[in-house]
Amino acid sequence: MTESNIIMKCKAYDKAAFKELVRVYSPGLMSVCKRYMGNKYDAEDMLQETFIKVFQNIMTYEETGSFRAWLNKIAATTCLKEIRKNYLIADxxxxxxxxxxxxxxxxxxxxxxxxxxxxxxxxxxxxxxxxxxxxxxxxxxxxxxxxxxxxxxxxxxxxxxxxxxxxxxxxxxxxxx
Amino acid sequence: MDKQDKIFKEVARNHTTEVDFDGLWVTLEPHVPKRKNDKKLLWVWMSISGLLIISVLTWYFGIYKSIDSNQGDNSNEMLVGDQSPDIHGKNIDDQLINSTKDAFYTSENSNSSRNSVSRMAQESQNTSNPDFQLHETSVGNPLTKNQQVSTDYYNQYLPNFRFSTIIHVFDEELISDKISDNLGDEKQTNEIFYVDENQDKHIPLSIPSLKSTPFIDLHSIRGEKEITILPARNRWFNLLIYSGIGKTWIKYTNQNDAKLLQKMNQAEVGKEYLNIGLSTEKKIAQRWYINVGLRFGRLVSVIHNTSSIVNPVISQDITEIIIDSLGIERLIYGQKSGYQIMTTTSTWFTYHYQLELPVTVKYSFYSNPRYRVAVLGGFTLPIWMNSTGSYYDVEGIWKKFSESSPFIANKLSWMYGMECEWKFNQNGSIHTSIVNESKKYSLIQPPSKSDKNNSILYFNLGYRHHF
The missing domain is CATH 1.10.10.10 (Winged helix-like DNA-binding domain superfamily/Winged helix DNA-binding domain)
Structure with a gap:
């Protein structure tokens, strides 16, 4: 299934497409999360959070830019939010x-x-x-x-x-x- | 960005990490969005459709089952016309009227139903079969059993729906004229028709050639002579007598002195509102009515007036105590002066009696032969007003006073509300309404810029009689 097919079918509430989305993009996003969080366990949590956000917002995704960049951005902001929550700005x-x-x-x-x-x-x-x-x-x-x-x-x-x-x-x- | 950064960027962006996909999917699967909206829409659509079907079926069987049962009592009753389903819609009045008009003016547009009628009537003339003879209908139609009506009559005057329905709404004089014109004198022997006693309640159509216009009283179709509870367009002779009670809230506005305004708002409290009135109502459009009448109302307010009185006080009392060297105490008496502050709260009751002319427009959003529910809005013209009052004085004695209209309702009152009407017998109906009215009084003695605003929420119960 190509990237555009996955996006199109996800917008049509195709469950198989969501599964394929997770399968294809989870390794890359896990790497992003691990880079930010520094350990596997926190990264896994952030990966889940990232995909939940992707599920909720994929209807609003406009295929103008790179889909992978869009996913990475969501992962990065999710991790950043978590880091800001757990670390004081003073730190x-x-x-x-x-x-x-x-x-x-x-x-x-x-x-x-x-x-x-x-x-x-x-x-x-x-x-x-x-x-x-x-x-x-x-x-x-x-x-x-x-x-x-x-x-x-x-x-x-x-x-x-x-x-x-x-x-x-x-x-x-x-x-x- | 140096070379080290570029290497790190390139490696990091393309790097992937192994993921336990099955475990991840188990966690994520419940979060996959579903088509919730579609199901909601489906339920809404099914609910609306179901209600619509039930409503239509209820109405259909509610109206026509009674006709069928009434007609079924007469075993030799002739069936004329079919139960055209197209007259079961909500615009039944218009359809019936239009059908009637067609029957009068476009006899050449005979449809299959009317042909069926004429064919049956023709057969009734040619045969002696009693099944094809017209006779008295269940609605009290005085067409006797052996009276036969000619085919021409059917062709000209019968619309394409129930014969028993249309017959009784024809005007005797009208039919006589028509028959005279079309069938000749010899046909007048058949002109014994039902005289609609309620024809003066029917809506006149603007056709000059008709002395009185045929109108289908919808509720007569039921087989019993029910008169609609709603007033007809050309009749004022329905009288509504009502009375009610309510609660008022008072607020002063437009006062320059804000402190005084605040004090007035704190001091005066609205009490009950009583009213009694009569009115008549006229239908002005399909769902619109106008109601005009006279109303007498009494509005009570209470003023808790707190005042302070300062009085100088002079008294003889101990002014000094002296203890000498031997320890003996001496009291020196003298005159003491001072002020005494007395705070009293008096309660005033004020009664506003007023005669008014309320004018309301009503829109009936639901009605059936026995009920009507409408929203209303309108204004009240003040005609006469007087204020009296009473109060407890400082000694607690009840005193009355009468003032010649210190306040006057010189501005229109506005009102809006809702009413229900229930017909319980041939000529009478119970009428209830809940109304919110905003009255404004301007203080004219002494002149000030104060407005006393009374917001009244009241409930009325009334009886309407149709004459």
Whole structure:
């Protein structure tokens, strides 16, 4: 079943299409959730929440953009909402200025290792790193989403990059462009 | 974005994680949306359809079963016309009238029913079969058993529905004229027809050639001479006598002094409202009626007037106590002066007696031969008003006063409400209504900008008699 078929049949309340939707997109969305939540159990909860939201809102989906991007966005916002609920904003405010690490890094290649590194990042850094690097938000948008200052966002991103370098060395992950 | 970021972005976006799909689907399956709206619509549609079918069937059998049972008593009664289902609709009056008009003016448009009638009537002339002879019908039609009516008569005057129904609503004089014109003098021997005693209650059609217009009194179809409880268009001679009681709420407005206004609103409380009146009602359209009459009402309010009186007080009392060196106490008497504040609350009863002319328009949204339910709205013109009152004075003595209309209802009162009418015998019906009325009185003695607004909710019970 193609993507457009799944969407069309879901809009027609076809239960099989909903099942197919979950089957096709759950691995990718699970990865997104795990990136944000940092552990499997919270990610599973968020995955369920994400699909429930998708079920409720798929009637309003207009096939103008990428369906996968639309799903990822729902997953990200669901996780973000949960994180904001469980973590105080104060925890995200870490006034710690760090210099940018620069472009010197070891060239390694290990997909599993990269995902493990992201998940092992501490909460504020992981969040900012995901939003800035993976999702492509600007620091201004991140500051609005998380309710922190732009400078804090920049600081935390720098800190995240520094931690990533340390973890890359720790796990001997190969980064190959 | 540096190279490390690009690698992380690319890997993360394309990364997938293994999921326990079966477990996930078990959790998600109950959340799959269903077509709830369709089922709701189906139920609504089925309910409405069911109610409609039941209503139509009830009406159909309610009306025509009584006719059939009445006619069934006469074993040799001639059946003329068929029970045309097209007259069972809600516009039965119009259809019957139109059918009647067709019968009078378009005899060439004879349809199968009328042909059937004429054929049967023709046979009744040609044969001596008593089954094809016209005779007295169950509705008291005085056509006797051996009176035969010519085919021409049927062709010209009978519409395409029940013979027993149409006969009794024909006007005797009209039929006589028509028969004279069309059938000649020798046919006048057959012109013994039922005289509709209620023809003056029927709606006249605007056809100048007709002295009195045939009108189907719907309720006569039942086989008993019921007169509709609703007044006919051309009759004013129905009298409604009613009386009722209600509760009032008073509020002053338009006062410049807000404190005084607040005090007045706190002080005066609306009490009961009594009214008695009579009116007559006329039908002005299919469901519309206008009602005009006279009403006498009494409206009571209570004023709790709290006032304070300050009086100077002078008295002889101990003014000083002196204890000397030996410890002996001495009291010095002298004159003391001061003020005494007396607060009294007096209760005033005020009675507004008023004669009014209420005019209401009613819209009947439900009616049947015995019931009518209508909404109403209208205004009340004040004709005369007087206020009297009584109060307890400071000593608690009941005193009366009479004032020459310190207030006057110089503005229209508006009202709206609902009424039900139930016909319980030939000429009488019970009438109940619940009305909310807004009365406004302007204070004219002394002149002020105060308006006393009375909102009255009252319930009336009445009796309507049709003359």
């Amino acid at each position: 995200l405010e870490i006034d710690e200025m760090e210099a940018d690490m620069g472009a010197d890094y070891i060239v390694l290649n290990d997909e599993t290792g990269i995902m493990k590194i992201i998940e092992e990042l501490q909460m504020p850094y992981r969040l900012v790193f995901n939003l800035f690097v993976i999702e492509g938000f600007s620091h201004q948008e991140i500051s609005l989403l998380l309710g922190v200052g732009e400078s804090t966002s920049r600081t935390q991103l720098s800190r995240a990059r520094k931690m990533i370098k340390e973890l890359v060395l720790k796990y001997n992950v190969q980064l190959i462009a």
